[in-house]
Amino acid sequence: MSLTTLCLPPSSSLPPIRTLLVAPTAVITSALHNLQTLYCPLRLPTTFAKARVAELAQVDSGYASRDEDEDAVDAEDALVTLRADEFERAYAVRWLTSLIGRAEELELEDEDDRERIVGDAAFILSSFSDSTAEDADESLTRDFSFPTPKNGTIDIQLNDAPLSGTDHTDVGLQSWGASIIFSELMCKEPARFGLNAFPEDATIIELGAGTGLVSLTLGKLLPTLADSKVEILATDYHPTVLENLQTNIATNFPRFAEPPVKTSMLDWSLPPPALESSAHMLFAADVVYAPEHAVWLRDCAAHLLLLNGIFWLIVTVRKVGKFEGIPDTAEAAFLVEEQLPQKDGKKLKIVEKMELEKKRGIGRGDEYGYMLFKIMWV
Template structure:
């Protein structure tokens, strides 16, 4: 279909119409009746349609290779936009029989956060005091966009990119090598498996990280809690002298940046709300006698990008700044 312009145009038009009317179709399920299987099946169809449409929007019609594509991203550095940071990624085909393979492709959330990192790296914690080497961790790195951007923004940093699925990890390592061809991968970005549910804290996870990044990583109601528990163990904690003088994101105090798409249809509908529920607002921790707790320090609503960035089921994005509060 990708090579046939007429067929491709018809398919895109039909799928777009189906998705635009899907809210009515999904709402037609009688929640009081025994129709759970029907509701799940309909949600799965909408989600599959969104993935197909996203694949069409990211591949040129005359692309001969449908299994995988090479995507090049160019991000403006700083506010003057006179310099660019380039990243080249291999987006592999999703494994239709395995929903955990979503990391084989680059999603809109990572692209939007990467843009913001390049615009203002200091704002995101890339400003360590002299004499200290910044440690950066990406959870659910997927194709590795954020990790590669972090390593290019701060070449002296230690950047660790993690994921779970073996095929995703292989593609991730391939992308790291292609973006740093003149240096051993361990000198730029190291790739490691990390199981959020049962994490191992052996090296390189035996030392805390100053900045943790994650984009579009909540696909299950349990994911937010698993991520919370990992970050609680892996994020640099404030020292005894930091009670009033510094906060998360300042040099030496860890910060976790999480961006989540706001999906209002499909089987991932509303999962972004689990992040708010699990982490909670920092104001709730003020005056607590239980010590430092992870909490949401800031949240920002972001609009969709024009030009095909992001899936059609993504109404917008929510960027969380999460750190230590008491």
């Protein structure tokens, strides 16, 4: 790759986000290669980058003219300057985030290409050692329309904010495949999930709500099923995620003085005493990203769930990448009898398990399917 190519700014060399879905594989691959060459060496000593640039500038004979030396220095300076440009870094982060978020919609014939593109994009995104304030400036608005049994639709509009690329806890800034699949299924078969038989003034709590798609869907779906008033509490731990969630609630319930969905910060490892045994139903979609998460989630659910309540947990099956196998810990957390939470002589257990297929155009490239668990006190 030439030094000229190395110094192309992302804002002028990357294919526009709006054209990504139809961009040829070669174009996307080339763009990723440029970004990898430009930014991944940031974690190495600067002397390494300088030595590499000088090496590339040498001619085959081993000698370089004065002009060539000056060209090498100019190229080196341009490269260092470009790497330090916060606008270009933020642009690259937004572009990579959008590419990963829309990977399943790319018009690619080879699924191996899709998997490789997602892996390369995630690798480059993780190479950024810090984020800039501009990273949050641009977001992606997504519209969902889920059909209901009465020939209606539940329409949701979400703001998907870019990921920082450095903090795994901010994954809730985006709507992941599991929440989309589950929201669609709830609207299609509400009775299957007991959504048409809530007692008066029931409480629903979503754990790790993220953008709030599940809670927002429930907020619009439940009034079409029954007259009972249900309080929906969408919870998350990450402050930035909660801010985005509140924006999404305001967007979807613009004329409500008191929207049916409220938000609250909730740490699974320290659930608040005020919410003990308060939830008639719990929901959590694709929330396990570290081995300890599953145990925290189980014990938090035990604290919140009423004796006759139901906990619906959907986890994403991933077979590649850094989250490979981690979702399996969700089921493993309920396998050892001696470790299960107890309440009034009952234990919190998985009573039903269902496999859900991945749908084309939904979810990320590393998602292979979903597992839905029904969890109750038995």
